[in-house]
Amino acid sequence: MFIIKIGGNVLDDQQMLTAFLKDFASIKEPKILIHGGGKIATKIGNQLGIESNYIKGRRITDAETLDLVTMVYGGLVNKQIVAALQKLSCNAIGVTGADANLISAVKRPVKEIDYGFVGDIRPAGVNTALLHELLKQNTVPVFAPLTHADGNMLNTNADTIASVLAVALSKYFDVRLIFCFEKKGVLKNVNDAGSVINHLPKKLYDEYFAQGIFADGILPKLENAYAAIDAGVKEVLIGESIDLVKNTGQETSGTLITK
Amino acid sequence: MFIIKIGGNVLDDQQMLTAFLKDFASIKEPKILIHGGGKIATKIGNQLGIESNYIKGRRITDAETLDLVTMVYGGLVNKQIVAALQKLSCNAIGVTGADANLISAVKRPVKEIDYGFVGDIRPAGVNTALLHELLKQNTVPVFAPLTHADGNMLNTNADTIASVLAVALSKYFDVRLIFCFEKKGVLKNVNDAGSVINHLPKKLYDEYFAQGIFADGILPKLENAYAAIDAGVKEVLIGESIDLVKNTGQETSGTLITK
Numbered sequence: 001m002f003i004i005k006i007g008g009n010v011l012d013d014q015q016m017l018t019a020f021l022k023d024f025a026s027i028k029e030p031k032i033l034i035h036g037g038g039k040i041a042t043k044i045g046n047q048l049g050i051e052s053n054y055i056k057g058r059r060i061t062d063a064e065t066l067d068l069v070t071m072v073y074g075g076l077v078n079k080q081i082v083a084a085l086q087k088l089s090c091n092a093i094g095v096t097g098a099d100a101n102l103i104s105a106v107k108r109p110v111k112e113i114d115y116g117f118v119g120d121i122r123p124a125g126v127n128t129a130l131l132h133e134l135l136k137q138n139t140v141p142v143f144a145p146l147t148h149a150d151g152n153m154l155n156t157n158a159d160t161i162a163s164v165l166a167v168a169l170s171k172y173f174d175v176r177l178i179f180c181f182e183k184k185g186v187l188k189n190v191n192d193a194g195s196v197i198n199h200l201p202k203k204l205y206d207e208y209f210a211q212g213i214f215a216d217g218i219l220p221k222l223e224n225a226y227a228a229i230d231a232g233v234k235e236v237l238i239g240e241s242i243d244l245v246k247n248t249g250q251e252t253s254g255t256l257i258t259k
Numbered sequence: 260m261f262i263i264k265i266g267g268n269v270l271d272d273q274q275m276l277t278a279f280l281k282d283f284a285s286i287k288e289p290k291i292l293i294h295g296g297g298k299i300a301t302k303i304g305n306q307l308g309i310e311s312n313y314i315k316g317r318r319i320t321d322a323e324t325l326d327l328v329t330m331v332y333g334g335l336v337n338k339q340i341v342a343a344l345q346k347l348s349c350n351a352i353g354v355t356g357a358d359a360n361l362i363s364a365v366k367r368p369v370k371e372i373d374y375g376f377v378g379d380i381r382p383a384g385v386n387t388a389l390l391h392e393l394l395k396q397n398t399v400p401v402f403a404p405l406t407h408a409d410g411n412m413l414n415t416n417a418d419t420i421a422s423v424l425a426v427a428l429s430k431y432f433d434v435r436l437i438f439c440f441e442k443k444g445v446l447k448n449v450n451d452a453g454s455v456i457n458h459l460p461k462k463l464y465d466e467y468f469a470q471g472i473f474a475d476g477i478l479p480k481l482e483n484a485y486a487a488i489d490a491g492v493k494e495v496l497i498g499e500s501i502d503l504v505k506n507t508g509q510e511t512s513g514t515l516i517t518k
Contacts, residue, residue: 044330048306067335071303075334076326079405079412083357087410093359098342100352100398130396137392139359146338151346153338 001030001135001173002248005162006180010241011038011077020180021081023244025088030135030173032165033092034143035081036158041072053116061116061155070146070153078144085140093139097147097154102127103161105147105154119147119154121161123231126168159221163228170232176248177233179221180241185255186222190215199256202226225257234258260289260394260432261507264421265439269500270297270336279439280340282503284347289394289432291424292351293402294340295417300331312375320375320414329355329405329412337403344399352398356406356413361386362420364406364413378406378413380420382490385427418480422487429491435507436492438480439500444514445481449474458515461485484516493517 004024010016024033042052045068053060061069078094085092097103097119103126105119125147134141143165145158159179166177185196188208197208205222208214214222225236239247239254247254263283269275283292301311304327312319320328337353344351356362356378362385364378384406393400402424404417418438425436444455447467456467464481467473473481484495498506498513506513 044307047308048303070338071330071334073334074338075330075332079329079333079355079357082355083407083412084410086357086360086407091360092357093354094357095352096338096341098338098345098351098353100396101345101350104345130398133392133396137359137389139389148342148345151343153342 002176003032003166004178005034007036008038009182020241021084025090027248029138032141034158034162037073055113061118066117069155073144074146091139092142094142096144100130103147105149107149117154119156121164123164123167128168166228166233167231174234176235178237184240197255201258261435262291262425263437264293266295267297268441279500280343284349286507288397291400293417293421296332314372320377325376328414332403333405350398351401353401355403359389362406364408366408376413378415380423382423382426387427425492426490433493435494437496443499456514460517
């Protein structure tokens, strides 16, 4: 099955989003979509006079910001995607982690920084049985980047939601987890957009890593990817949203990460 | 089973809402909650500079207003209710009609007035089979007053959603449809809050109607109620939110409407 994450850059561009959703709708079930936020929350937050709060460069989710992202991610963005997918005959069901307790979280403990209403999650927090039921009904869950704990919604990283769902569902399926980002894939030479590494098994990664060829920006993504692989996910693919259909096949144009 | 609708007056009062959700959580499954909007949408709309448009006293849902209600009803209000119910060990799943195509609608045809993005629905538009599956999983659907058609979300009357769901599910269940409103029940004398009619079978209604005892405000509710009864719903109850638990039992404090 395919678990696919799209980021803000796609959501912010109506034309890219429309093309992406058409491609997504064409992929065979079972499949899950996880969307990030996009700039629309910042725009609406500005109009509402909600200031973005940062401590040491990290965004803080105070109570006002939590309401904002609950509205914008869980309502506006999520339901617009669902309505568009329904028109494409894809039986999308828009959810947050709170819905049917699909992903319960822990409010991030306050250490040096109080991140506010932010959720930390792990695969054990996924209501895998119910998610599996939804998939068996041929519905297509579309997750907003929100979870819950103790009666509160919690702002939660969409990449992490995608990874955690992939790990939890690897119990039932051979999962390919696809991260759509703004490049074609992982580059061997960061200055050469054509230098996509097509297949990156762990051994090759270790070799390249020792050579220091990976840019700082891609390293956290790669570490996440191998963590998912170690936890049972069959394949992780990092590629561009425009290549989604190709990247669900055998001959991918992105970077396929395996054991 | 119980299909319960709460209106804006409960949503706008945090204390009333908390008490209501506690009562709702205590009711045995299967059950469904439908919530209306409340003043929060108007408040946020004002902050965003979205003007309320009325033609001949009827609110018009233009594109901006549609985004507003999708955010506020489908996101903020719906997910706050879901998170609160989850804390009360009620496995709520927040949905709109677009999700899993649970309620498809028709955009209201333009006649004298163009209502904009407003959905008209009927029981045949309910994805009864999937809704039944969700209930079988012991999840508790919580509906925001939104449906969809042709790739758009549509603003939809919450009372109508409740009725249509009740009719559709009467195929599987003995349904009691409960409308929570601001009075104890239907009054025999509109100036006497103690004159609640406890049981109002159709024959008695016809008698009272001929006597002209019903106030104009309650007549549309009563007509809706008997329409639901005629279409297969076993019982409709009109009562106050504070009496919810009592109104799910045999000895109700509201007005029980039957054949």
